[in-house]
Amino acid sequence: MIIDLPEGKEPIGYVWGEMVPGIGPAAATFAMAVYEHATLGLREFEAARLRVAQINGCLFCLDWRTDRDGTKVEEGFEAAVADWRATDAFDERTRLAAEYAERYALDHHGLDDE
Numbered sequence: 628m629i630i631d632l633p634e635g636k637e638p639i640g641y642v643w644g645e646m647v648p649g650i651g652p653a654a655a656t657f658a659m660a661v662y663e664h665a666t667l668g669l670r671e672f673e674a675a676r677l678r679v680a681q682i683n684g685c686l687f688c689l690d691w692r693t694d695r696d697g698t699k700v701e702e703g704f705e706a707a708v709a710d711w712r713a714t715d716a717f718d719e720r721t722r723l724a725a726e727y728a729e730r731y732a733l734d735h736h737g738l739d740d741e
Contacts (some may be wrong), residue, residue: 642671661695662695669695669698669700670704670717670720671720672693672724673692673704674711674717674728675725675728676693676728677704677705677708677725677726678708678724678728678729678732679729679731681709681727682704682732682733683732690703708725711729712726
């Protein structure tokens with residue numbers, strides 16, 4: 628979606644605060660429910676979340692880093708997610724999370740039990 632941003636307005640603040648005023652609190656509540664109840668470790672969770680954001684081109688999502696108990700993923704993690712097939716920065720679970728997220732984002736109807 629492309630929106631016309633009035634001069635001098637910050638994009639996220641404008642969309643969440645003026646265009647659709649209720650979306651910010653609703654999105655925050657949804658996100659917190661997901662973060663609080665996730666069974667994935669931080670690296671797997673962030674690999675999946677960032678891979679979907681990369682595919683969808685969501686600048687807000689790409690800029691965000693999940694913070695669990697004061698811990699965030701390291702600098703360069705986003706680049707490793709983009710190169711999930713070849714990076715040696717990931718263990719098997721993190722690579723699998725990135726792969727699943729990519730497959731889900733590109734063709735969620737085509738997912739099977741394998």
